């Protein structure tokens with residue numbers, strides 16, 4: 131059996147990778163490329179190193195990186211920050227067999243926000259990251275499902291939009307203000 135030399139490309143790619151230069155679809159090969167980049171600024175800046183798939187077109191010799199490299203770079207940053215990667219977030223949602231819309235409805239997370247996390251456009255805050263990790267547990271998801279129907283959720287959002295506290299009536303608010311006033315007077319005396 132013939133052993134592969136280290137310079138042998140990782141694979142001869144199929145039609146998925148068209149050369150952006152000449153458009154050739156059957157001549158793109160992939161080989162590993164060590165990429166180092168700086169993440170962050172000031173004292174928290176770090177140098178991260180990752181292996182990326184470098185594409186090379188055998189027809190016109192053009193070399194390029196594509197969205198797979200972008201995805202890997204984003205995952206390296208998530209790993210460095212200690213938060214879930216887009217793939218891991220999507221895996222959690224799919225484990226529950228939920229669409230983004232359903233997942234958003236049950237968890238109270240915004241569907242657009244979820245979309246940004248899963249596509250690597252934005253990285254979730256540490257608090258949301260911890261929340262997502264808890265959501266991976268079926269028991270926690272079952273508990274959330276009990277919290278309320280979509281009707282309640284949308285009425286909560288609607289109330290927030292007009293700037294009222296959904297749980298307090300107008301008279302509650304007046305009473306609250308009066309209590310604050312008398313408390314302030316007592317302090318001054």
Ligand SMILES: [Zn+2]
Nearest residue numbers: 149152187190
């Ligand atoms: Zn080409």
